[in-house]
Structures are given as C-alpha cells and as structure tokens.
Amino acid sequence: MESNSNTKLAVLIDADNAQPSIIEGLLAEIAKYGTANVKRIYGDWTSTKLRSWKDHLLQFSLQPIQQFGYTSGKNATDSAMIIDAMDLLYTERFDGFCIVSSDSDFTKLATRIRESGLMVYGFGEKKTPDPFVAACDKFIFTEVLRSEEEPDKEATFRRMSTIELKQDTKLVNLMRNAIEASSDENGWAHLGQVGSYIAKQSPEFDPRNYGYRKLGELVQAIKLFEIEERSTGQGHAAVIYVKDKRK
Template sequence: MEKTDKLAVLIDADNAQPSIIDSLLAEIAKYGTASVKRIYGDWTLPQLKGWKEVLLTHSIQPIQQFGYTTGKNATDSAMIIDAMDLLYTGNFDGFCIVSSDSDFTKLAARIRESGLLVYGFGEKKTPVPFVSACDKFIYTEVLRAEESDEETTPIKKLSAAELKRDRKLIRLLRDAVDAASDESGWAHLGAMGNIIAKQSPEFDPRNYGYKKLGELVKATGLFDIEEQVTHRGAKAIYVRNRKRR
C-alpha cells in the first residue's frame, strides 16, 4: 500500500474565508491525509459565524483564542505555538498553513528546516516572503473559483498573446524545459513541473485559467509538444523549446 503523507492543517480564521473549505480540503487531499485539522480565532466574535457553520461538517477543531490586547494578534501566536508542539511530536510529514498573514513566514521556514513539507494557502495579497517560505503556495482565489455553488467569476483563461507578455512565466517555462531536457532538447512534462515547483512555490496553471501544466504550455504556442506511449501503455508528454527546432 502506497504511503500517504500525514499533514497537520492549521487555519487562521481571521485570514481565511469559509467559502473555500470544500475546495481547500480537496486540494489538501492531493498532497496527503489531513490527520489534524485545527482552526484558530476568537469564537465569541460575530464575524466568525460563517466558520462555525462548517466546522462540525468537516471535523475541524476550533481553538479559542481571546484577543487580550488591541492591535496584537493572539491567534497567530496560538497557531505558531501549536505548530511547534505538533512538529516536535514527529508524527507528521508536512503542514498546511491557511492564512494570508506574513507572521507565519518564520514558522514555515522553521518547519522546512526540520525536513517537513509546508503547503501555504492564502489570497494573492499574501506577502512574498511567506509565499517563498513554503514548498508550495496555492492562492485561495483559485479555490473559490472552483466552488460549484459559489457565485464567483472564474479565473480568466489568458490568451497566447497575454501569456507571452508575461516574461516571468515564459522564462520560468523555458528554463524548466532546459533543465529537464535530454540531449535532443525534449523534456518530460512531469520533470519540468517538479523543477518549476522548486523554483516558484506560487506557480499554478490555474492562476492563468488552465487546469493542467500541459494545457498552459500548449497555450503559449512557444513549445513543441509530443505525446508518447510507454512500454506499460501509459501516456507521457514531452516538451521542447520551439525556438531551438
């Protein structure tokens, strides 16, 4: 039986929206099993009512943290302390930190120093240092767009012209092909994706309106794409920089 990573999911109720919960947990399931699910906030406040309504359904444990001092975020401190306690148990393979708050930057870095994975979830306003401190960072705007019962505007699928104008994206894709390619210049799409993930934690083809990396690469019109069938009958996709043809 294939091993599944055990993950600790810690949610900052003050900096996350309850409307994402179904898509959030579905996304987390791609990376492992949510062995612990905790959410932090002052549950005496009316603004957390939306979260209260979904906690029981999804078996998320609410952690009460009173705001003792105005201007100080006691919720962040409680999350950080709990995270370190969970880290020291040695029972987890990774952490999911759900917040757009830069206060968790050092926590993410500390967890990674211990050899564990960190998946961050937050809005696009999340400060770059926190995003960069994670192994992978998923913007919650993508998750909200995937909620079937949520009246949100789907993320716009960018055209080839729009994608080409994004120099950072094109450079990221080209460099990944170069790094993953063999002597013929062809790179396996999976290897390419692994390289991109290491270089850019926030990269996600859904940010550009595409569900899969292969769809995004094809949409740019800048790469040759070839599909091959392996000896086991599985399909493998290979990519080459078109300019080197």
C-alpha cells in the same frame, strides 16, 4: 503530485484570514498531498465575525481553537497557531504542515518547519506577502479553491489568452529554463520533470493562476513549445514531452 495516503499532514487554519467558501476546495487540494490527520482552525469564536465559519466546523471535522483577542489591534490567533505548530512539530508524527493564512507573520514558522525536513504547503489569497509565499515548498492561492456557489468574481483567475501568456516574460522564462534544465540532448523534456523543476523555483506557480487546469494545457496555450505524446506501451497512458520551439 499524486496523493499519498501515508503522508501525515497537520492543517492549521487562520479563520481571521481565510474565507469559508474555500474549505471544500481546500481539503480536496490537501488530499492531493496526503492525509489531514489534524485539522485545527483558530479564532475568537465568541465574535460574530466568525459566524459564517461555524456551520462548517462539524461538516468538515474542523477542531475550533478558541483564542481571545486580549489586546485591540493585535492578532492573538497567530501566536496560538505558531505555538501549536511547534508542539506538533516536536511530536515527530507528521510529514508536513498546511498553513492557511494570508498573513506574513507565519513566514518564520514555515522556514522553521522546513529546516526540520518537513514539507510546508501554504494557502492564502493573492495579497499574501511574498516572503511567506517564498518560505513554503508550495503555495496555492485560495481564489482557485472557492466553491462555485460563492465565487469571488473580482479575485477569480480568468483564462489568459495566448497573446497575454506570451507577453508574461516571467512565465515564459520560467518555462524555458525548466525545459532547458530537464531536457535531453535533443531538447525534449518530460512534462512531469518540468513541473517539478518549476515547483522548486517558484512555490506559487500553478496553472490555475492563469486559468488552466493542467500544466500541459498551459504549455499548449502559450504556443512557444512543441508538445509530443509518447506511448509507453502495455496499456499505460501516454507520456507528454515538451520542447522549446527555438531549439
């Protein structure tokens, strides 16, 4: 998806459920979808648990929102984020929201925002419950956003081999269905349209989850599909088309 500087986004970060090592990659990822007009991060800033976040507040212009934990075992941060999100929604100044958390408590919030016709981009760890993931238009696992200086080696997505990719039935079926739905009478489908179809069917899909930077690289690695580059002429970049080899 191309960056659109006119798309106004509200970024709400749950500091209790996000790691500081993702912040640079997170903001770079958000820039692909629009401009972060609001960047708020929620937590109990009197607690030593958030000490590692404090160094990043000024550097990345994050507005800290103080939320005391009034009751042991209860996450007051969630409530504060949800209330703020609804207040921002009612201003009608935004085109979308970025919710950064691995907590399923934001499932209903994501659903409500989408019901208002706005985009919802979710960011969370691989452990994020499926209902929250499914409630977003797009969901990015934060393991792919960690800085090289502080990688989470146990969680980072490694590059899967062709054999492993072929054995991933869900992935192969997702690709085949997307190509089928986007193809012309000869079975060829524009890679961009294939990507758009997949995004609608599977919000959490991302080539980086399999260790590949781009969708084209992933399709090529699976080796079940033909790939063809077609020149559009007039100095424009070639357009990539794909086709199921079974056709």
